[in-house]
Amino acid sequence: MQKTFVRIENLTKRYGEVEALRDISLDIKQGELFGIIGPDGAGKTTLMRILVTLILPDSGEAAINGREVVKDWKYLRKHIGYMPGTFSLYEDLTIEENLHFFATIFGTTKEENYDLIKEIYEHIEPFKDRKAGQLSGGMKQKLALSCALIHRPDFLVLDEPTTGIDAVSRVELWEMLGKLKDEGLTILVSTPYMDEAELCDRVAFLQDGVITEVNAPDTIKKEFDQPLYAMNSKDNYELLMGLRKMDMVRSAFLFGENIHVVTNHSYGEEELQKAVLEEAGIRANIRPIHAGIEDCFMSRMMD
Amino acid sequence: MRTILFILQKEFLQIIRNKLILGMLFLMPVVQLIILGHAADYEIRHINLLILDQDHSTVSGDLVHHFKASKYFDLLPAANKYEEGLEQMQRGEADIILEIPLGLERELNRGESAEVHLTADAINGVKAGLGTKYASRIIYDYNVERGRAAGGQIITPIDLRYSNWYNPKMNYATFMVPGILVLLLTLVGAFLASINIVREKEMGTIEQLNVTPIKKYQFIIGKLFPFLVIGLMELTIGLVIGKLIFHIQYQGSLVIVYSFAVLYLIAVLGLGLLISTLSDTQQQAMFIAWFFLVVFILMGGLFTPIDSMPLWAQKLTLLNPIRYFIEVVRMVLLKGSNWMDVRWHFRSIFIAGLILNGLAVWNYRKTA
Numbered sequence: 001m002q003k004t005f006v007r008i009e010n011l012t013k014r015y016g017e018v019e020a021l022r023d024i025s026l027d028i029k030q031g032e033l034f035g036i037i038g039p040d041g042a043g044k045t046t047l048m049r050i051l052v053t054l055i056l057p058d059s060g061e062a063a064i065n066g067r068e069v070v071k072d073w074k075y076l077r078k079h080i081g082y083m084p085g086t087f088s089l090y091e092d093l094t095i096e097e098n099l100h101f102f103a104t105i106f107g108t109t110k111e112e113n114y115d116l117i118k119e120i121y122e123h124i125e126p127f128k129d130r131k132a133g134q135l136s137g138g139m140k141q142k143l144a145l146s147c148a149l150i151h152r153p154d155f156l157v158l159d160e161p162t163t164g165i166d167a168v169s170r171v172e173l174w175e176m177l178g179k180l181k182d183e184g185l186t187i188l189v190s191t192p193y194m195d196e197a198e199l200c201d202r203v204a205f206l207q208d209g210v211i212t213e214v215n216a217p218d219t220i221k222k223e224f225d226q227p228l229y230a231m232n233s234k235d236n237y238e239l240l241m242g243l244r245k246m247d248m249v250r251s252a253f254l255f256g257e258n259i260h261v262v263t264n265h266s267y268g269e270e271e272l273q274k275a276v277l278e279e280a281g282i283r284a285n286i287r288p289i290h291a292g293i294e295d296c297f298m299s300r301m302m303d
Numbered sequence: 304m305r306t307i308l309f310i311l312q313k314e315f316l317q318i319i320r321n322k323l324i325l326g327m328l329f330l331m332p333v334v335q336l337i338i339l340g341h342a343a344d345y346e347i348r349h350i351n352l353l354i355l356d357q358d359h360s361t362v363s364g365d366l367v368h369h370f371k372a373s374k375y376f377d378l379l380p381a382a383n384k385y386e387e388g389l390e391q392m393q394r395g396e397a398d399i400i401l402e403i404p405l406g407l408e409r410e411l412n413r414g415e416s417a418e419v420h421l422t423a424d425a426i427n428g429v430k431a432g433l434g435t436k437y438a439s440r441i442i443y444d445y446n447v448e449r450g451r452a453a454g455g456q457i458i459t460p461i462d463l464r465y466s467n468w469y470n471p472k473m474n475y476a477t478f479m480v481p482g483i484l485v486l487l488l489t490l491v492g493a494f495l496a497s498i499n500i501v502r503e504k505e506m507g508t509i510e511q512l513n514v515t516p517i518k519k520y521q522f523i524i525g526k527l528f529p530f531l532v533i534g535l536m537e538l539t540i541g542l543v544i545g546k547l548i549f550h551i552q553y554q555g556s557l558v559i560v561y562s563f564a565v566l567y568l569i570a571v572l573g574l575g576l577l578i579s580t581l582s583d584t585q586q587q588a589m590f591i592a593w594f595f596l597v598v599f600i601l602m603g604g605l606f607t608p609i610d611s612m613p614l615w616a617q618k619l620t621l622l623n624p625i626r627y628f629i630e631v632v633r634m635v636l637l638k639g640s641n642w643m644d645v646r647w648h649f650r651s652i653f654i655a656g657l658i659l660n661g662l663a664v665w666n667y668r669k670t671a
Contacts, residue, residue, distance in 0.1 A: 052514050078516050088511040092320050093313070104309040105515050147511070 005030040005186045006051070006155070011060035013046050020046040022209040024060070028188060033181045035200030036190040037297060043209040044190040045085060048159050051188070052082040064155055078106065081153035083144050085160045091133030095124055095143055098132055099150060106151035116183065117146045120176055138169030145176065156180065158189045162196065174199050194294040203293075205300055212300050217293050224291035226250070226299065227266040230258040231276070233284040242280025251302050260295055306517060310525025314499075318529055324495065328533060332487050332540045339483050340476040340549055350434045352376040353388045353397040360408035362449075366419075369445050370401070375437045392424050399423045399434045411449075476549040481632035482605035484541040485625055488534045488564060489599065492571030493578065494592045496530040500579035501588040519667065527572045534568040535561065554639030560632060563645070566652045567628045573659030574624075580666040599625045624655045 006028035013021040020043045028034045036044050049055045051062055053073035062069045067076055089098045099121075103110050114121075124142050127135070132143060141161060148156060158177075162170045174196065177187055181201075189200070197203045197217050204214045213220065233239045240259050243252040250262040263272070269286050276284045318324060352370060356363045370376050379397055382388045391397040402420040410417040421438055423431035503509040512522065538561070545551045574595060582588040601607070602616065603625035609617055620626045627648045634640035 054510065054513055074516070077514055080514060082511070082514045084507065084510045086507050088507040090313070090317065090508055091506070092317050097313075097316065101309065101313050102511075102515070105306055105512075105517055107305075107516075 002029040002031060004028070005032070006062070006064050006188070008047075008051075008062045009060055011047070011050065011062055012058050013043075013050065013055070014058055019209050021050075021057070024206075024209070024211055026204060026211060026214065028186060029202075030186055031181065031184055032201045033177060033187045033189070033199075035197050035203040036188065036206050037194055037197045037203050038190070038192070038206035039301075040192060042206045044206055045159055047206070048082075048157050048188065048190060052080050052157050053077055054082075078151065079154050081148035081151070081156040083148045083156075083158045083161060085163065087132075087140050087144060089132050089140075089144055089147060092131060094129050094131050095135070096128040098143060099146055102147040103150045108151050110150065113150055113152045116152055116180075117149050119179060120149070121146045123172075137165040138172070141165055141169060141173060145173075149180070154186065156185050156187045158187070160190055160192065162191055162193060170196075194297045195292075197293045197297070205297055207301065213296075220296045221291050221293060224296050224299070226262045226291075228289055228291050228295060229261045229263070229269075229272065229286050230255075230289045231261055231284045231286045232258050233282050235282070239276075239280065239282050239284055242282055243276070246275070246279050248275060251299065253298055255292075255294065260289070260298075262295075262299060307521050307525050310517070310521060311528060314525055314529045318499075318533070328491070328537065329540070331490070332484075332537050333544065335487065336480060336483055336541055336544045337548065340480050340545075347430050347433045348375055350376050350430060350437070351379055351396060351398045352434075352438075353379045353391055353400045354381055355383070355385055355388055355400060355402045356381060357405045358403050358407040362408040362411060363403045365449075366403065366442070366445055369441050370438075373437065373441055375434070388422070392422070395424075397424070398427075398430055399438060401438065477551050477637060478633075479605075480541070480545040480549055480551060481636050482603075482629050484538060484545070485567075485603070485628045485632060486600060486605070487537045487541060488568060488628070489571055489596065489625055491530055491534045491537055492568050493575045493596060494589070495533070496527055496572050496575035497578040497582070497588045497592055498585050499530070500526050500576065501582050501585050504579075505584050523576065523664070523667070527576065530572060530575070531565070531568050534571075535564060538564050551636070553636045555635035555641070559635050559640075559642060559645065563628065563631045563635075563649065563652065566649065566656060567624060570624045570652055570656035570659050573656060573661075573663045576663035577659060577666060580663060599623050602626070604629050621651070622655075624652060624659075627652050627655075 004027045006026075008024055008026040008028075011021055011024040012019070024043075024047065036047065038044050046055070050057050051064065051069060053069050053076055056070060064076055064080065069076060090101070093101065099110055103113075120142050124135070124139050124146075127139065132140065135143065145158075145161070148158075161173055165173070177189065178199075181187055191197075200217065202214065202216050203220070204211050206212075215223070231239065231243070236254060236257075236259060240252055240254055243249050243259065243261055248263050248265070248267070250264050252259055252261045254260075267275075269288065273284060273286050276282060276286070354367055354370065356367060367378075371378055376399075379391065382391070385400070385402060388397060388400040388402075392400060400420075400422040402422070404418065404420070407417045407419070419442065421435050423435050425431040503512065542553070542557070542560075546553065575592070578588055578591045578595070581591055602609075602612075602620050602623050604620065605625075609620050609626065612620070631640075631645050631648045634645060
């Protein structure tokens with residue numbers, strides 16, 4: 001078993017009336033690619049900002065590699081790489097100037113740690129004299145990642161890195177994270193996209209400031225024990241509305257071309273088809289399926 | 304120490320790249336000095352005078368002639384009734400009405416005293432005050448002249464002659480330019496510096512900086528120092544313009560002026576830092592900076608002499624850094640004052656700098 005790298009115990013943070021984090025406890029192992037999945041406003045950013053020493057928790061403790069975030073912030077700031085949710089580099093400086101600036105204030109140079117950022121930086125190097133403000137979303141992200149890595153941190157924290165960038169850049173970013181993990185880096189990444197959970201070693205599901213589940217994506221999928229069906233018809237919207245009115249249906253969500261339906265008991269396909277035809281008046285194609293990670297989280301959110 | 308250098312390098316790069324700021328930095332002193340230096344003038348001319356001559360006599364004609372000869376008054380076409388004159392004043396066309404009543408000549412010839420009546424539009428207090436003063440003077444002069452001509456005994460009051468020292472020709476540019484220089488430096492320190500710091504907050508870049516090992520004092524120095532340099536550049540540009548365009552002879556030592564400017568800029572940069580800790584957006588910073596600047600400028604002695612303020616206001620100006628700089632610049636540049644003459648100012652601005660920077664740093668630690 002790998003050793004615990006990040007230890008979070010009973011962390012609480014409130015903003016006035018709002019409890020952003022309620023008694024959060026979590027362990028992240030060394031070398032792990034750990035995901036925090038949760039809807040907007042769940043407390044993902046608050047948790048990350050506490051870990052990177054930007055804000056103080058109201059109570060509870062967190063330590064990274066044995067260093068307390070409240071006491072040892074000076075040490076930690078030298079050894080953490082953080083990429084905030086919004087682009088936070090200097091838009092009026094060029095790619096190269098941004099990288100140079102962040103390298104120098106960490107007391108290092110671009111050349112010294114170039115091997116770590118090489119694969120990422122190569123994508124944007126042809127544009128190194130372009131100002132950061134004129135880059136596309138994906139390129140900005142690569143620059144931000146390069147700047148977060150330039151001082152060779154032990155722990156990389158990325159707050160919703162894939163929000164607002166195109167599908168290709170998303171895939172590229174996850175590939176890069178995978179490679180960085182192979183370099184031995186411990187990575188914490190948050191995302192509102194449930195499908196990205198499968199790319200992590202383990203994920204925590206955070207909702208309303210509470211962690212409802214921590215596990216490997218495969219385990220989460222295996223543990224899903226409710227009957228699940230994929231349905232479709234000529235008019236999926238009408239079918240969805242009809243299904244949601246039925247007593248035997250616990251939940252129904254549209255996933256691409258299909259509606260994923262959780263029922264209260266296990267039914268045969270024909271039995272179900274008949275019931276849908278009788279109660280909703282729609283002829284639907286029905287087949288039982290295995291749960292994806294999204295089904296698991298959707299059903300968590302319903303609880 | 305090296306970290307500060309890297310921050311400074313970044314700051315200068317950003318400032319140089321900001322065309323608007325750069326343009327402002329060089330255009331502002333040129334435009335402001337040239338326009339204000341020529342236009343700002345305390346002497347009131349072109350006072351619109353309406354004369355209601357109901358006497359239509361030789362004496363009244365003479366008096367009107369005296370007004371015509373004055374460089375201060377522009378005569379409006381004569382009116383016949385006082386109400387007509389008031390209407391013109393209501394419309395803002397007439398500033399002062401001089402009413403010469405019927406029988407002026409007759410009464411004077413009889414050796415009696417006669418009266419003329421001045422009505423001033425006091426919406427513009429300065430114009431009304433100075434206008435009636437000029438008018439009284441003209442009437443008085445006319446009286447004296449008439450008396451002499453008649454060979455009568457005139458009790459001439461003490462003859463007042465005056466000369467303007469340090470600015471013999473009463474050149475207002477000489478008077479204004481040093482003041483405007485001070486405003487420019489204040490603008491750089493309080494305005495630009497605070498906006499520059501708040502920009503990091505607004506853009507979110509401070510977030511990225513805060514997770515680096517940069518210490519707060521390094522950040523503050525890195526942010527403020529460039530504006531100290533820019534401020535001194537502005538001062539230099541301004542002094543050159545004063546010399547080349549306004550031909551002001553600088554009497555005193557420029558070393559004193561620059562030394563004071565450094566202390567002054569440190570104080571004003573402290574104000575800028577304080578403003579930046581109070582605001583989250585550049586817009587907020589602008590508004591707060593405006594609030595301070597307007598009060599400081601109006602109470603700084605540039606437009607209204609501090610000596611003519613009520614006592615409580617005079618006391619209040621002791622807190623105003625602009626006041627000290629304007630005085631020092633005028634004293635040293637125009638009068639040639641030496642170190643001893645301005646030591647009180649040096650002490651005051653030093654204390655102001657301590658207080659402002661102390662407050663700013665204290666508030667900065669609290670918020671960030």
